[in-house]
Amino acid sequence: MTQIPVYYSDRLGSFDFGPEHPFRGSRFKKFIKLLDKAEILHKCNLISPIQAIDDDLLLAHNLDYLNLVAKLRETGGWLTMDTPVTAGSNDAQRLVSGSGLQACKLLLDGNEKIAHTFGGLHHAGADYGEGFCHYNDVAIAAKSLTERRGLERVMIVDTDAHQGNGTMDIFYHDPQVLFISIHQDPHTLYPGKGFVWETGSDEGEGFTVNIPMPPFSGNKQYARAINEIINPIAREFKPQFCIRNGGSDPFYADELTMLGLDYDGLYMVSNMVREIAMETSGNLLDMMLSGYGDLVIYGWLAQFCGVNNLDVNYKSFSPPPPHRHSSSSENTLDRATESMLTALKRELGQYWTCF
Numbered sequence: 001m002t003q004i005p006v007y008y009s010d011r012l013g014s015f016d017f018g019p020e021h022p023f024r025g026s027r028f029k030k031f032i033k034l035l036d037k038a039e040i041l042h043k044c045n046l047i048s049p050i051q052a053i054d055d056d057l058l059l060a061h062n063l064d065y066l067n068l069v070a071k072l073r074e075t076g077g078w079l080t081m082d083t084p085v086t087a088g089s090n091d092a093q094r095l096v097s098g099s100g101l102q103a104c105k106l107l108l109d110g111n112e113k114i115a116h117t118f119g120g121l122h123h124a125g126a127d128y129g130e131g132f133c134h135y136n137d138v139a140i141a142a143k144s145l146t147e148r149r150g151l152e153r154v155m156i157v158d159t160d161a162h163q164g165n166g167t168m169d170i171f172y173h174d175p176q177v178l179f180i181s182i183h184q185d186p187h188t189l190y191p192g193k194g195f196v197w198e199t200g201s202d203e204g205e206g207f208t209v210n211i212p213m214p215p216f217s218g219n220k221q222y223a224r225a226i227n228e229i230i231n232p233i234a235r236e237f238k239p240q241f242c243i244r245n246g247g248s249d250p251f252y253a254d255e256l257t258m259l260g261l262d263y264d265g266l267y268m269v270s271n272m273v274r275e276i277a278m279e280t281s282g283n284l285l286d287m288m289l290s291g292y293g294d295l296v297i298y299g300w301l302a303q304f305c306g307v308n309n310l311d312v313n314y315k316s317f318s319p320p321p322p323h324r325h326s327s328s329s330e331n332t333l334d335r336a337t338e339s340m341l342t343a344l345k346r347e348l349g350q351y352w353t354c355f
């Protein structure tokens with residue numbers, strides 16, 4: 001068996017916004033230690049990332065914005081209240097962006113089918129940064145495939161709890177990149193975007209798909225949404241390359257969100273995306289970055305096992321799961337999901353024959 005490529009360096013630890021901020025850089029090293037404890041690390045090939053250069057960043061961002069970020073890096077400052085630009089966090093985001101490019105090249109040119117980066121900076125747009133993100137590594141990777149390698153159909157599946165507004169904006173007019181985001185209902189969570197009627201525009205009409213899940217949605221509702229929306233649309237689109245923007249924040253105990261996946265749910269979602277990718281493009285670049293609280297790395301472990309189909313008892317390496325607080329019954333969630341899916345299929349039916 002070939003080793004699983006994982007783009008990692010201790011330098012990622014400088015992706016840290018300080019003790020008062022929910023995003024801390026200690027998560028990366030802790031996760032590598034957890035992979036070791038779970039006896040997975042020896043199956044991985046840790047590859048050192050190389051920083052993206054300005055030419056790479058220009059794939060997704062405009063020059064004025066890059067100049068602004070460069071200036072803030074020197075002087076110190078904030079893109080938004082929750083998104084400081086420090087030298088350390090900025091260098092680390094260049095590393096994250098560079099690793100996405102390296103992974104794309106590896107999957108296109110090598111024998112590997114799956115690669116992992118610690119990425120998913122999906123809140124940065126062409127001329128803005130927010131939500132802890134300076135550069136959009138997801139968009140940079142996808143653009144490298146269409147603009148540098150001539151691919152015509154790239155699919156991004158964003159399963160982070162927050163909608164990927166930056167990625168959506170960058171590809172809103174682009175029919176070559178199918179962007180599918182499954183996230184917590186934007187009425188109830190930042191960035192307040194990703195409604196069913198946001199489906200792309202101009203030539204890109206129909207190539208943006210938003211699946212807003214009711215708060216507290218758990219494994220059952222997610223399985224249904226993936227089976228009824230992502231699966232058929234991926235088969236109709238026939239991507240040449242698949243990118244998954246994952247992360248632990250759809251976990252029910254996440255401190256910033258209100259979704260309902262447990263560890264098995266995080267495994268399931270990742271395993272379903274794996275299956276779709278393997279049966280369509282035959283490759284998958286998997287990115288993980290998000291999650292807030294002490295349990296982030298355990299959610300990552302479940303996802304890593306799901307993406308690679310590893311037969312590992314991932315829960316046995318996690319602390320006992322906390323008590324679940326949910327204000328919605330399964331019946332209420334089923335009805336809310338049904339009504340969202342009906343509305344979404346009505347929108348998508350204008351563009352896709354599978355609906």
Ligand SMILES: [Zn+2]
Pocket residue numbers: 160161162247249290291
């Ligand atoms: Zn998130």
